[in-house]
Amino acid sequence: MGLFDMEEGAFYRCQRCTNCCRWPGEVPVTGEEIDTIADFLGVTADAFIARFTTLRRSRRGLTLIEEQDGKCVFLDGIDCRIQEVKPNHCAGFPNRWNFPGWRSECEARPEWASDDDTRVKG
Numbered sequence: 001m002g003l004f005d006m007e008e009g010a011f012y013r014c015q016r017c018t019n020c021c022r023w024p025g026e027v028p029v030t031g032e033e034i035d036t037i038a039d040f041l042g043v044t045a046d047a048f049i050a051r052f053t054t055l056r057r058s059r060r061g062l063t064l065i066e067e068q069d070g071k072c073v074f075l076d077g078i079d080c081r082i083q084e085v086k087p088n089h090c091a092g093f094p095n096r097w098n099f100p101g102w103r104s105e106c107e108a109r110p111e112w113a114s115d116d117d118t119r120v121k122g
């Protein structure tokens, strides 16, 4: 997956607008992530899979389920219920993956290393 519309050397700091948690689309989860999130929620991996995931369209792996309006099942108001252990797919946007036109839908602001040396991703 490519990167689009990035300013040279910038790190895009998330502003927690939650738009990326609200638009429809898959949030793939690996087996390791399933174990970690299930542990965080205090349920078994099987229970987590049954309650919170479904088969990806490609039929290769699992994705978090979404509500009828397309928002992620773990979005609670403006908070992610699994923020501490959210999947890499979430943490990686928009710095490790994005799509053409992403900046019109994401409020992350570009910063450069000299702006702040204590950057935190996602």
Ligand code: SF4
Pocket: 020, 021, 027, 072, 073, 074, 075, 076, 079, 080, 081, 082, 083, 086, 087, 090
């Ligand atoms: S897991 Fe959390 S960060 Fe990822 S889409 Fe769902 S609510 Fe958003």
Ligand code: SF4
Pocket: 013, 014, 015, 016, 017, 018, 019, 020, 021, 093, 094, 105, 106, 107, 108
């Ligand atoms: S990554 Fe962008 S779209 Fe997602 S919550 Fe942060 S600012 Fe909003």
